[in-house]
Amino acid sequence: MAVVEPPKQLLVPLKVEERLLMGPGPSNAHRRVLDACAQPILGLLDPRFCAIMDEVKLGLQYIWQTKNKHTFALSGTGHSGVEASIINMTERGEKIMICVNGIWGERASDMAERIGCDVRKIERPIGEVFTLEDIQKGIEEYKPGVVFITHGESSGTTCQPLEGIGKLCHNNDCILIVDSVASLGGSPLNVDDLEIDVVYSGSQKCLGAPPGLSPISLSPRAWKKLQSRNTKVPSFYFDLTMIANYWGCDDGPRRYHHTGPINSVYALREALSLVVEEGLENFIARHQKSAELLQDGFEKMGFAFLVQDKRHRLPTITGVLIPQGVDQKKVSAFIGEKYKMDIPGGLGKSAGKIWRVGLMGVNSTKDNVNLVLKAFQDAMDNIKLQNNL
Amino acid sequence: MAVVEPPKQLLVPLKVEERLLMGPGPSNAHRRVLDACAQPILGLLDPRFCAIMDEVKLGLQYIWQTKNKHTFALSGTGHSGVEASIINMTERGEKIMICVNGIWGERASDMAERIGCDVRKIERPIGEVFTLEDIQKGIEEYKPGVVFITHGESSGTTCQPLEGIGKLCHNNDCILIVDSVASLGGSPLNVDDLEIDVVYSGSQKCLGAPPGLSPISLSPRAWKKLQSRNTKVPSFYFDLTMIANYWGCDDGPRRYHHTGPINSVYALREALSLVVEEGLENFIARHQKSAELLQDGFEKMGFAFLVQDKRHRLPTITGVLIPQGVDQKKVSAFIGEKYKMDIPGGLGKSAGKIWRVGLMGVNSTKDNVNLVLKAFQDAMDNIKLQNNL
Numbered sequence: 001m002a003v004v005e006p007p008k009q010l011l012v013p014l015k016v017e018e019r020l021l022m023g024p025g026p027s028n029a030h031r032r033v034l035d036a037c038a039q040p041i042l043g044l045l046d047p048r049f050c051a052i053m054d055e056v057k058l059g060l061q062y063i064w065q066t067k068n069k070h071t072f073a074l075s076g077t078g079h080s081g082v083e084a085s086i087i088n089m090t091e092r093g094e095k096i097m098i099c100v101n102g103i104w105g106e107r108a109s110d111m112a113e114r115i116g117c118d119v120r121k122i123e124r125p126i127g128e129v130f131t132l133e134d135i136q137k138g139i140e141e142y143k144p145g146v147v148f149i150t151h152g153e154s155s156g157t158t159c160q161p162l163e164g165i166g167k168l169c170h171n172n173d174c175i176l177i178v179d180s181v182a183s184l185g186g187s188p189l190n191v192d193d194l195e196i197d198v199v200y201s202g203s204q205k206c207l208g209a210p211p212g213l214s215p216i217s218l219s220p221r222a223w224k225k226l227q228s229r230n231t232k233v234p235s236f237y238f239d240l241t242m243i244a245n246y247w248g249c250d251d252g253p254r255r256y257h258h259t260g261p262i263n264s265v266y267a268l269r270e271a272l273s274l275v276v277e278e279g280l281e282n283f284i285a286r287h288q289k290s291a292e293l294l295q296d297g298f299e300k301m302g303f304a305f306l307v308q309d310k311r312h313r314l315p316t317i318t319g320v321l322i323p324q325g326v327d328q329k330k331v332s333a334f335i336g337e338k339y340k341m342d343i344p345g346g347l348g349k350s351a352g353k354i355w356r357v358g359l360m361g362v363n364s365t366k367d368n369v370n371l372v373l374k375a376f377q378d379a380m381d382n383i384k385l386q387n388n389l
Numbered sequence: 390m391a392v393v394e395p396p397k398q399l400l401v402p403l404k405v406e407e408r409l410l411m412g413p414g415p416s417n418a419h420r421r422v423l424d425a426c427a428q429p430i431l432g433l434l435d436p437r438f439c440a441i442m443d444e445v446k447l448g449l450q451y452i453w454q455t456k457n458k459h460t461f462a463l464s465g466t467g468h469s470g471v472e473a474s475i476i477n478m479t480e481r482g483e484k485i486m487i488c489v490n491g492i493w494g495e496r497a498s499d500m501a502e503r504i505g506c507d508v509r510k511i512e513r514p515i516g517e518v519f520t521l522e523d524i525q526k527g528i529e530e531y532k533p534g535v536v537f538i539t540h541g542e543s544s545g546t547t548c549q550p551l552e553g554i555g556k557l558c559h560n561n562d563c564i565l566i567v568d569s570v571a572s573l574g575g576s577p578l579n580v581d582d583l584e585i586d587v588v589y590s591g592s593q594k595c596l597g598a599p600p601g602l603s604p605i606s607l608s609p610r611a612w613k614k615l616q617s618r619n620t621k622v623p624s625f626y627f628d629l630t631m632i633a634n635y636w637g638c639d640d641g642p643r644r645y646h647h648t649g650p651i652n653s654v655y656a657l658r659e660a661l662s663l664v665v666e667e668g669l670e671n672f673i674a675r676h677q678k679s680a681e682l683l684q685d686g687f688e689k690m691g692f693a694f695l696v697q698d699k700r701h702r703l704p705t706i707t708g709v710l711i712p713q714g715v716d717q718k719k720v721s722a723f724i725g726e727k728y729k730m731d732i733p734g735g736l737g738k739s740a741g742k743i744w745r746v747g748l749m750g751v752n753s754t755k756d757n758v759n760l761v762l763k764a765f766q767d768a769m770d771n772i773k774l775q776n777n778l
């Protein structure tokens with residue numbers, strides 16, 4: 001006897017309305033990227049699929065400017081990159097120093113604590129970045145084996161300067177993990193030049209693929225540390241040695257570790273193809289130019305920003321301060337309704353303080369900047385009008 | 390200065406050749422499912438996306454015949470279901486009894502050991518299932534807090550009878566985890582009737598969606614155990630309490646846990662829609678009928694099967710024994726080349742012993758059965774011919 005009857009809601013085929021995603025991600029995808037998702041499924045170790053994985057690896061090495069052999073993608077969203085980096089680079093009881101200036105440092109701390117790391121934090125207020133001296137002081141005090149820092153803090157809308165941190169870590173026998181989920185493609189991030197040991201990102205930000213994959217890259221130093229662990233990584237699913245083998249990064253034959261999310265890999269491949277076509281320098285320059293235009297426009301309209309210092313503003317996500325007396329949710333709802341455009345508020349400590357306007361991937365254009373500014377002006381005029389009534 | 394030049398391979402758009410995937414999964418997807426992947430991306434907490442998640446929940450409750458409120462999908466492939474089930478249902482040092490008759494029990498044991506569980510195994514040879522007495526004896530000897538068993542063993546091609554195991558576990562104050570990755574949709578699996586506490590599957594088998602999601606369902610008993618843990622789950626990414634909230638399974642507002650793999654969820658929704666259209670009973674009956682036809686055909690051709698007892702053969706994946714003197718890889722390559730059809734060999738302890746012929750989702754048809762049989766006959770004739778030359 002049936003316990004559950006067939007749900008009527010599922011008798012209708014899916015039809016999704018197009019929205020303009022001008023928030024902190026996911027961003028919209030190019031039609032070519034979406035169409036790639038719909039190409040036929042291949043077997044998980046089909047040589048044709050392995051060749052596509054190889055192309056993804058090349059594309060990631062290019063966008064990160066790294067020769068790291070161990071560059072591939074995790075079968076999980078951006079959060080899986082945070083978790084995999086930490087659990088592979090530490091062992092139970094090991095000291096990790098986490099730089100917290102927003103939600104990503106907080107989540108990284110949570111993850112590290114869950115597996116029994118000795119977590120030490122250094123902190124900066126939301127909207128501010130760390131100086132090299134802050135980090136040096138922390139390393140001297142805590143003597144950690146691993147340092148975690150966020151390049152693009154999507155909650156604080158900051159872009160952390162990374163120059164010198166890698167060298168500092170290495171002089172102190174530390175591994176450096178950098179979160180580049182919200183920054184990759186929007187700011188230069190030359191992983192080898194910066195001496196970053198583990199860097200990861202998400203498929204759905206500047207790359208403009210659907211969410212579901214977390215690209216990751218490990219330096220030879222990180223790989224050596226991983227290979228000299230005393231204990232197994234506390235996760236099979238995120239065991240980077242096994243995943244790297246599946247991605248053909250070592251010299252052995254590829255073994256079945258898990259069933260790769262085939263169609264998501266197609267989409268990532270196609271997203272990387274678009275970056276290669278445009279050229280990395282042009283791609284980054286476009287993101288930076290759009291951000292400048294957006295900020296100039298908001299300034300002219302009398303808005304201010306969460307991040308005071310222009311040099312530390314994230315080009316991909318701008319934190320626009322909510323003027324006194326304005327209701328963030330009302331403005332977002334107005335814009336959502338009238339312009340079919342999604343611009344959410346803050347996250348964590350920036351909640352209630354800002355809108356987060358994203359300009360990523362195909363969305364990072366002059367036309368979209370103008371549309372966002374127009375929509376905000378329209379919203380503000382309407383809300384003023386309403387308040388006067 | 391550029392460290393890595395733009396890879397030329399990525400200057401060509403992706404074009405994937407269609408293959409007929411008649412192995413243990415992934416299987417082919419219906420065009421409507423692939424097209425769903427290519428629909429526009431929505432924001433991760435957009436009410437329109439939340440409504441789609443709700444439909445997925447309803448579809449999963451239907452296909453598992455369960456009223457479990459905590460029924461949703463993990464943002465990872467089938468392996469993530471194994472790992473999430475184990476790490477959420479146990480705490481460090483807790484005893485878990487794992488029934489090992491193939492690769493899934495082995496991998497579950499590996500996962501449980503990595504997080505410090507006290508793992509006790511009961512074992513059966515590949516191609517055989519456990520009796521209720523085997524399990525009872527194990528529970529009496531080890532007194533575990535959790536029992537893990539695989540319904541559809543894709544390496545041993547067995548279908549484990551589940552009747553009575555739930556009750557046995559509950560009489561002994563145990564939680565029962567059942568792996569249904571390879572069986573869901575191919576064999577009846579009435580989760581509530583069977584008193585299963587945690588069940589999970591994969592999107593890419595009978596459901597015929599691309600790989601990348603692991604549906605999961607927790608009974609009230611499993612949920613209660615999860616809520617009364619003394620320690621945090623040793624993974625943020627797979628913390629089922631947080632993920633269930635994101636899927637709207639509790640009474641609180643949905644919070645941002647991670648960015649759902651939006652387009653993969655669309656595909657799963659559409660795959661479930663096809664099951665609802667066909668009707669669960671018809672869907673399962675079709676899988677069972679195709680498997681019978683296939684086995685009859687192979688028998689007539691003189692082949693034998695890894696699983697002796699017909700009642701314990703997995704309807705979704707049939708393990709066909711490799712006749713003496715025949716090279717499995719040569720046959721698979723011949724069929725792959727001539728018929729564009731993928732039929733791999735065994736896995737783990739069944740490697741070198743069998744081909745694994747899958748009949749799942751849209752692939753489970755009489756025409757495909759006939760094509761597989763024709764291809765095997767053709768291959769055997771050719772290989773015999775070659776051997777005679």
